[in-house]
Amino acid sequence: MPTIRDTTDVLVIGAGVAGLACARDLCTAGLTVRVLEASDEVGGRMRSDRVDGFVIDRGFQVFNTAYPQVRRRLALRELRLRPFTPGVLIHTGSGTLRFADPSRRPRALPDLLPGRLAGPRDLLALGVLSARDMLAPVRFVKRAEDRTTRTALAAAGFSDDFVERFFRPFLSGVFLEDGLETSSRFFHLVWRSMLRGSLCLPDTGIGEVPRALAAGLPRGVVRLETPVERLTDDGAVTPGGDEVPARAVVVATGPGPAAALLPGLDLPAYRVVTTYYHVAPRSPLGEPTLLVEPRRRFLNTCVVSDVAPGYAPRGSALVATSVLGEDTEGREATVRAALGEVYGTGTGGWSLLTVRTIQAALPVMAPPQPLSRTTRIGPGRYACGDHRATGSVQGALASGARAAREVLRDLGR
Known part of the structure; x- marks a missing residue:
């Protein structure tokens, strides 16, 4: 990469969804932005x-599709989304049971009859939990007491048998842990989003999502195959010694590169x-x-x-x-x-x-789990990504948006 002599307002390091969201908001606000991505494609972990x-x-x-940041930033029709069945199959020792949302698949209602997947107590608890999470203002969910998901499910009246038969195996794939140790606030937000939206895949891969975000940036903002070796008082330096001056730097990489560029950065386990x-x-x-x-x-x-x-x-x-x-x-x-x-x-x-x-x-999201953390690390230094919010596309996008707001505030914009 040739040496860039003109100082840009903001340098964003990393073209994952958090960095792309941050760059988009900064460009919309009228700042000059450069996004440097080490790999040959945008997306970070969200690649195909x-x-x-x-x-x-x-x-x-x-x-x-229900995440607020997704609805705000993406034209969903252009992604050619293909939906999953609104439910899940559970393989047990006695056969395979279906758990489906009867409001979307009425023919699946018999699968929820007492004695098949769950008893009357669990079905009642499920109805109350789902109605509350879907219909209550989101601020009530965010302000609720935070504890483990397992503790919250027990307090909601679910039997241990139903938790082990349905919630634990299903949520293990959502949280990437099989002990239901994840924050109950995050669980309720995820459950709410599943009830309100659809789980889908773009027909040509999940990488279509970051590509759509990048397409909304001005031409030339994103530079691929441009790694950053270290930060300086005036911006950043590439491994070849080229300087990229900037008034502010946002590190939007994964946890490993972020820790290398910002020593002392507080990161969760992954x-x-x-x-x-x-x-x-x-x-x-x-x-x-x-x-x-x-x-x-x-x-x-x-x-x-x-x-x-x-x-x-x-x-x-x-x-x-x-x-x-x-x-x-x-x-x-x-x-x-x-x-x-x-x-x-x-x-x-x-x-x-x-x-x-x-x-x-x-990221590991044990309670108490903050739903959002400041991205401001020091003067002119910011970090965004799911480690500054929650482990989801919503969390990454929201963290990028917060980084943009804090940069704009600090630059007097």
Whole structure:
């Protein structure tokens, strides 16, 4: 990169969704902005790759249409979103049960009859919880006492059996932890968003979301394949020694690079998740539904190409299965055996396409969990991302928006 001699108002380091949201708001306010991204594409952890004609997201992800920041910033129709079934399949030792929202799938109402998935006590508690989270002003949720999700579910009247049969296996894939230790305030916000919106995937991969955000920036603002080595009093320096002067710097990278650029930055621990992508000659399920199980052999699995056909070439099916932690020796074989059981089919004809391990997939969100934290780290220095808010697309976008507001305030704009 040639040396940039003209001082820009704000340098944003990292073109994930937080950095892109921050840059968009700063540009809208009339500031000059440069976004430097070390990799060859925008998106950070929210990226999609092409592998042998298949679309592979960097870890299984879903897109929630109800997030306020999503609705504010994105034209959802242009993303060509394909929805999941509004529910989940739960594989138990006695068969597979369906949990679905009867207001969206009335034919699934018999699955909620007492004695199948839940008893009368749990169904009543579920109705009360869902009505409150969906209809109450969001400020009530945000100001509620924060405790673990497990404690909150017990206080709401759910039986241990129903929590273990439904909530724990389902939420393990949302929180990336299987003890329901996550903040109850965050759980209620997530539950609210699921009731109010739809879980979807863009037909050509989750990477379409950050690409849509980047498309809203003025031409030339984002520079790809431009890493930053360190910050200086006047901006930043690239590994080649080129200077990028700026009045303010926003670090919008993942936790590792952020800690290197901003020594002493307070960062939470992060969850690690691995996703196995298998190719099958045909779909073992035939519907766009997430499948979970209480036995903890995996977090969740789904036939991604049943949800969004663009993920797989015609005549093939793509199955994504996520587990907590690293890809260890023999783990894929264990997962494959579990998939044969839960899908009720042989997996001998399946091939392992690729494996994606995400080291910093989601921040740990134990109570008390702040829903937003200042992005101001020091004079002219800011940090945004899900580690400054909540582990979600909403949290990352909101953190980017907050960084822009704080920069504008400090620059007198």
